[in-house]
Amino acid sequence: xxxxxxxxxxxxxxxxxxxxxxxxxxxxxxxxxxxxxxxxxxxxxxxxxxxxxxxxxxxxxxxxxxxxxxxxxxxxxxxxxxxxxxxxxxxxxxxxxxxxxxxxxxxxxxxxxxxxxxxxxxxxxxxxxxxxxxxxxx
Numbered sequence: 001x002x003x004x005x006x007x008x009x010x011x012x013x014x015x016x017x018x019x020x021x022x023x024x025x026x027x028x029x030x031x032x033x034x035x036x037x038x039x040x041x042x043x044x045x046x047x048x049x050x051x052x053x054x055x056x057x058x059x060x061x062x063x064x065x066x067x068x069x070x071x072x073x074x075x076x077x078x079x080x081x082x083x084x085x086x087x088x089x090x091x092x093x094x095x096x097x098x099x100x101x102x103x104x105x106x107x108x109x110x111x112x113x114x115x116x117x118x119x120x121x122x123x124x125x126x127x128x129x130x131x132x133x134x135x136x137x138x
Contacts, residue, residue: 002063004059005056005059005060005063008052008055008056008059008060009056009060009130009133011052011056012049012052012053012056012126012130013127013130015045015048015049015052016049016053016126016127016130017127018045018049019042019045019046019048019049019122019123019126020123020124020126020127022038022041022042022045023042023120023123025038025042027039039112039116042116042119042120043103043112043115043116043119046096046099046100046103046119046122047100047103049126050072050093050096050097050099050100050126051100053093053096053126053129053130054072054075054076054097056130056133057075057076057079057130057133058075060133061075061078061079061082065082072097073094073097076090076093076094076097077090077094079093083132084132084133085129085132089125089128089129092122092125092129093129095118096122099115099118099119102115103115
């Protein structure tokens with residue numbers, strides 16, 4: 001099982017790096033259609049990253065602590081309870097799942113723009129919040 005955890009951690013870190021790199025794209029001067037495509041790509045990378053995060057943490061908690069949870073928010077709460085992230089980081093992670101869920105049901109451009117502004121605040125967040133997991137599993 002440790003091999004699977006190592007693989008998940010690698011995949012998660014790659015996804016987090018891809019997400020962060022996508023946020024570095026300078027949209028200044030781009031055609032509005034291209035800007036829209038870039039923002040949609042960033043949102044998709046965000047969704048993929050948060051999905052991989054919770055599945056990786058789930059495997060981590062199972063392998064190292066014997067806890068198995070079915071829901072992302074339960075996984076994040078246990079991750080916090082065990083001291084792997086701060087209360088503020090836990091709240092931000094829980095909000096990330098709300099954002100992910102909202103993105104699935106966004107039908108208005110204004111709502112998407114609001115969510116996109118929040119997504120940008122997650123740059124460099126996922127790598128930092130997962131540091132404890134990397135130390136414990138090695």
